[in-house]
Amino acid sequence: MHPVRGTHPLPPGGGDYWRWRNDQLAELATFIQGLDGPVVVLGDLNVTPWSHYFRTFARDAQLRDGGKGFGLQISWPTYFPPLGIPIDHCLVSPQVDVHDRRTGPAIGSDHYPVIIDLAVEDQLPARR
Numbered sequence: 318m319h320p321v322r323g324t325h326p327l328p329p330g331g332g333d334y335w336r337w338r339n340d341q342l343a344e345l346a347t348f349i350q351g352l353d354g355p356v357v358v359l360g361d362l363n364v365t366p367w368s369h370y371f372r373t374f375a376r377d378a379q380l381r382d383g384g385k386g387f388g389l390q391i392s393w394p395t396y397f398p399p400l401g402i403p404i405d406h407c408l409v410s411p412q413v414d415v416h417d418r419r420t421g422p423a424i425g426s427d428h429y430p431v432i433i434d435l436a437v438e439d440q441l442p443a444r445r
Contacts, residue, residue, distance in 0.1 A: 322348070328363045338363055339370050346377035355412040355437045356380065361393070361405050361428060375408055383407035383415040383433065392431055395423040405431045412438035 324345055329335035342362065349356055358380060364371045366382055375382060384390065384407060391401030405428055409415060417434035424430060 323360070324358075325361055326363050342370060342374040343377070346374050349378040349380070354410075356410040357383075357413055357435065358406070358408040359431075359433065363404055365402050365404060366406070371406075378408070380408035380410055383409045383413075383435075384418055387415075387418040390418065390420045390431070391429070392420055393428045395427055395429055405429075407431065407433045407435075409435070414438075 324341065326338040326341045327334045329338055342364070345358070349358070356378075358378070362371070362374075364374075366372075366384060371382075374380075384403065390403055391398060392403050392405035393401060407415065407418060414436045415433065416436060417432075419432050421430040421432055
C-alpha cells in the first residue's frame with residue numbers, strides 16, 4: 318500500500334495567499350523527499366506548469382510533470398474556456414509511467430476532471 322495525502326494549496330490571490338501557496342508546495346516537496354517508493358501527486362495545485370514555483374516544486378520533490386507530451390489541457394475555469402489554464406496536475410516519481418492524461422467534460426465543478434492512466438514500476442511490462 319502506498320501512502321496517500323491530500324493537499325490543495327491556496328489560489329495566489331490577494332494578501333499572503335501566494336506566499337502560503339508557495340510555502341505549502343515547498344513543505345510538500347520536503348515531505349515527498351522523505352518517502353520511499355513510487356509517488357504520485359494529483360490535484361489542483363493552483364499553479365500553472367509554466368510557473369517558477371511549479372518547476373521548483375517538481376525539481377525539489379524529484380517528480381516529473383505527468384502532463385508533458387499530452388498537449389495543453391486546460392482544467393480551470395469551466396465557465397469560460399477561452400481563458401482557461403492548466404492548474405490541475407499529475408506529477409510522478411521515476412517509478413511511475415503515465416500512459417494517458419486527458420480532461421473530461423464539465424460535470425458541475427468549476428474545474429474539468431483530469432483523467433490519468435498510470436502504471437507503477439512493478440506493474441510495467443518488461444523492457445527488452
